[in-house]
Amino acid sequence: MLDNPIVWAFAIGGPLITFLMGGGAVATWWERRFAGKMQTRFGPNRVGPQGILQPVADAFKMMQKEDIVPRAADRTLFNLAPIFPPFLVIASAAVIPFAATVDATGKYDPTGAVAELDIGILWVLSMAGLMVFPIWVAGWSANNKYTLLSGMRMVAQGISYEIPMVLCALIPVIYAGSLSLSDIVAYQHEHGWIALSLSPSMFVGAAAMLLFFLTSLAEANRIPFDIPEAESELIAGVMVEYTGIKFGIFMLAEYLHTIVAAALTSALFLGGPSPLFGPAGPIAGLIWMLGKTLVLFVLIYWLRWSLYRFRSDQLMDLCWKVLVPMSLLLVMLAALMVAGGFA
Amino acid sequence: MDIEDYDPDADLMALNMGPQHPSTHGVFRIKLILDGERIVKAVPYPGYLHRGVEKLCEKLTYVQITPIFDKHDYVAPMTNEQAINMAFEKLLGLEVPQRAKVLRTILAELQRIASHLLWLGTFTLDIGGTIGGGASLMMYTFRERELILDLFEALTGCRFHYNTHCPGGNRHDVPEGWETVVRHVMDTIEPRIDEYEAICDSEIFLMRTEGVGLISPDLALETGQSGPVLRASGIDHDLRRDAPYHAYDQVQVRVHVETAGDCLARYKVRVAEMRESIRLVRELLGLLEPGPIVGSKPIKSLVQFKASGGQVYVGIETPRGELGTYLVGGGDQRGAAPYRCKIRPPSLHAMSVLPYVLPGHQVSDVVTILGSLDPIMGEVDR
């Protein structure tokens, strides 16, 4: 029975989903506390110790809210749209290796992913690419001009930022010679992290990580790239007409997306479970992976509460005139490095 | 543009922004005709907060109007009171003693700092920090604004709608030790402005504001812009220096003028004005000499001040610009109320520039431009 991959998928996938969902909920509380601290106020501190049960209270509150569907909305699509974002995000997290084992021969084997796919990166990127559709459907089906604008912005931004994102994700692939995330992590364990390997290839890797981080911010709709949500002009973007738990699901998906983006960046460029020092066992690997994810996660929210938002045309300018050429250049440089034997 | 003129085949979209919209600074409605995200035409509709204050002024007597006037520009009530009371004083021929003059000037400058602090916080919200950097900055500016409101609370007993002016002077004298606290607050706020600038100096902020919402000097004058909006368009005009009232002739007001005329210039003018106001407050505290604070008689009855006629116009420089009052005397049978009171709100003129400025900009720029004009809807609609 143990060779049945479906059993494995359930055995690892169940805890992973629980972890992500719980993490998403804790993330909302943590972000609000963190933002409160930054803004010299308290943040939620009433429900439970230090307010940690606030997400639970929020979830209950949202479930109690009236579920309103606008009369002019396309009812089926409107109700269908909130289902997909969390599904897609969790699916894309399936191939991220969260831990690693070292067998008796000293072979480093990253595991912990729900599905050990050979085309891991393609899976992640395609799932992230699909995220455009539910949001566009939500924006269109609500039959509201604000959601429509927001949906159009989302499509434009999602499609544009996918290109530099894919190009930057290609660089670890070029170095490791494999599309599997586990292989990329194993390569990094052997040769040093791509963004921090103390070799000539490190500069390309670090630049690629910066670009990948930026573009995944854009994919996750975080400030400074949260054009689709754009509270100041579009109120709440595609979520304008959603009430109650549907709105909550959208918000949860956003937080999950942030966690997955941070985890993916650390797996691709910072070695994932590969330790900088110390033992490389499964527990240590898990701790390292979570630690790296957490650092990037904090950085995302720190940036969020310190920066402003781009305008939509400036966002497109940044993508097509700066990020795409730069990532193309990086891919070429990486290829040359590999061909020249520097990596 | 009316809905009849709207051509659905022209691939344009009419977007109704407001009156319930988070970034219209109250209840303000703009109908935007959009080509994609680009604005082709903008039609503002003010009036959602119209409370008929001018009609009310005709029914109340001179002593009763001051607390009503607090409610216009609810971000700078102190200067509102001064504007209407100066009009009363001109109409009724009342003299203001020196101590009240200096005190009024200090209060006006403190109110200017408080108002600009609130503006800075909300402007950065508009630029895109509603859940982001702007929100952080807004909390910081409100923290400092709170210090100034505490000063007002110590002086007048109220944090917001003070009713501390009366025709002929002030109603509340300075409590003991107030000057020391004011100096301390000024010392606290001054370094904090550097922090705001550190946050606002980001490239994204500059990209969002530079070259956005250009108001040419001619347009600014024709549409009656005043205050920071006018000075950001390169017109060197400040009533505090050019037509001094209160004790402004006893100090030297340095006017900061920017020539660009965009949102960034308006930001720079306001930040410079905050610094200048801090300097002025410090200087004016030295001029605060003992003496009476009311020139004629303190308020004791409903029909204390009477004027049978006369028409005066008085304009003063509030944080938003020239707040003027055109007053026709002799309303009541006893002559104790104005016959007609026309308020000239600077925000209304600032809003009237929107149809000229908005076309050609993106939807996101609407809130930036609106925020940079610093409108207070209570004052626009009255």
Added chain:
Amino acid sequence: MRRSLSLRWIWQSLKALGVTGKHVLFEPRTTEGIRSAESRAPRYRASFALVHDEHGEEACIGCSLCEKICPSTVITVVPGGKVESPATGKKRGTLEDFTLDLQACIICELCVQVCPVDAIVMVREQETPGYSREDLVLTMDKLYANEHDKPRYWGSGSALMEMQDPKKEVG
């Protein structure tokens, strides 16, 4: 793009991160809940009270000056007849009923300012929010109860008059 890409981007972002990050270490400046009346300024005005004079009589003489000057007409005074004061032996006016509708009150202090006998003063503690509109109508009983229940503010009509005296001594 109008602004060129440079290292300034990173530097400016770091500066902004520095300012926000610095505040994580600070104590929160907001307070939990409403500030207590004690921490307010002595002049803070929130609600009203009717007071007794030094002889222990109700100070109000029912002259209706406050009713007349109130800009939002929230005060209703029903004056009583003239009676002889047991303490001083002089004839004085009395108060039959007094109502102050706090819903529309704009806390302008004009009623305190015009009161010739310092009968109405303000208190520094706000009224407790109620469940109905009637809870915010201050009847005479509530106003006299406020005299003892709530901290009085610094002044009264005569104190304001003294402060605003146009012939005030210099110094």
Added chain:
Amino acid sequence: MSAWEALRERFDLPEEPSAEEPPVIDVSRHVEMAAALKEFGFTMYVTVCATHFPEEAPKAKKGEDPPPPIPEHWEVATVLRRPGARSETFAWRVSVERPVVPTLFPLFAGADWQEREQYDLVGVIFEGHPDLRRLMMPEDWDGHPLRKDYAIDTRVHPWR
């Protein structure tokens, strides 16, 4: 030379500007006055204030015939400002028995909303204004609230 001196002869103004009231000129010279002031440097549009005076019968003095009643009329006061150093305002009034006054919109774009507001609240029609709609009150409002015959407690339908 002050603006007053420059314009005194041309517009039949009194010798000295009165501190009490701005001068009254004929309505036919209203636009001309604004144009002359604009040339003189009064380039900043400040405000326009229309006032309604209902028909009024003045009280007769003892032993005299009652004076003729003052007919219903409107006064429109306009204020312009010269910006810059030693800034000053210039105000003048026109008095009309029919509430029709030529617009200043071609000269000052800022007159647009101000005149719309006065039309809305006082009911003075600014002739030649391209877009004379109500500004403050709802479009289907009856009456002009700042007229003296519009009582402050006039019952209106609250929502429509």
